[in-house]
């Protein structure tokens with residue numbers, strides 16, 4: 001029997017209940033060490049074991065090749081918007097594909113450190129489409145191309161990463177995969193660097209994971225804080241300064257949980273099943289609800305939707321809370337509703353949501 005409501009938060013977001021119970025059981029004493037994880041030195045043998053296991057499992061889950069370093073950092077996605085250009089731009093050209101609020105922010109922040117320019121933008125469509133790679137205006141000699149592979153606010157997701165070499169560019173691809181990491185595999189042959197804030201599919205806020213190809217290291221701008229210089233962080237195994245130890249521990253429990261569930265392929269299968277159930281209803285409900293995103297750009301993780309009559313919004317949210325469906329309010333910049341369907345969301349959560357939505361139409365339609 002379920003004891004907790006279904007939580008549709010975009011992040012920080014719901015975690016697997018099994019992980020929360022494990023963490024609770026180990027809160028006062030991790031594996032007979034006499035210490036809770038928050039109380040351990042990051043350099044002690046207990047925490048080093050937690051850290052190395054987490055990194056190994058993450059590498060296995062995403063099949064990360066050996067030439068990529070995995071860094072456990074702080075600063076979040078917005079921190080990376082500055083840390084990436086400070087490390088990779090060399091003060092030169094940065095191209096950005098704008099597909100929603102997060103990549104637009106990345107463009108603005110990169111502009112503080114480099115000559116940043118939108119190589120394509122879907123803003124004219126209200127952030128509801130994916131600009132075709134063939135139309136991207138890639139500048140010769142760019143230090144990198146940035147894109148956000150899943151736009152958390154607008155619900156736009158790349159189904160495949162672009163092959164920049166095939167587009168005639170030799171720039172490495174930088175991917176903000178914060179809000180769909182671990183829900184699908186990553187084609188590392190097309191990636192130079194990927195980063196993800198942990199607070200959606202991985203664990204608590206405060207941990208940011210960076211995957212960086214070794215040949216991109218070594219070019220930080222002089223103004224880059226030492227603690228955010230990827231080369232320094234990599235050389236110290238993410239222990240140049242104190243890493244977010246508790247976040248790494250919870251992330252490690254999540255990685256083990258995902259492995260037990262069948263890995264990323266199983267997460268992807270479930271993500272497709274969950275999101276299709278909701279999109280099918282959104283496209284076929286007589287016009288009461290609507291998702292505006294083009295079919296080929298729709299996110300499996302974040303599904304914004306709108307009631308045709310926005311005056312029902314408050315009643316919709318209040319009824320949802322009563323039905324055990326939490327945090328469905330859309331981002332303030334777009335309004336309406338948003339259902340975030342991360343790895344920890346069971347299919348039953350979406351089934352319950354769709355039943356609630358149908359019932360709401362019967363009462364208010």
Ligand code: PMP
Pocket residue numbers: 010011075076077078079102148150151152153176177178179197
């Ligand atoms: N990028 C994406 C895709 C996000 O979803 C978010 C947060 N929702 C951010 C960046 C910003 O992350 P943070 O708040 O951790 O800086």
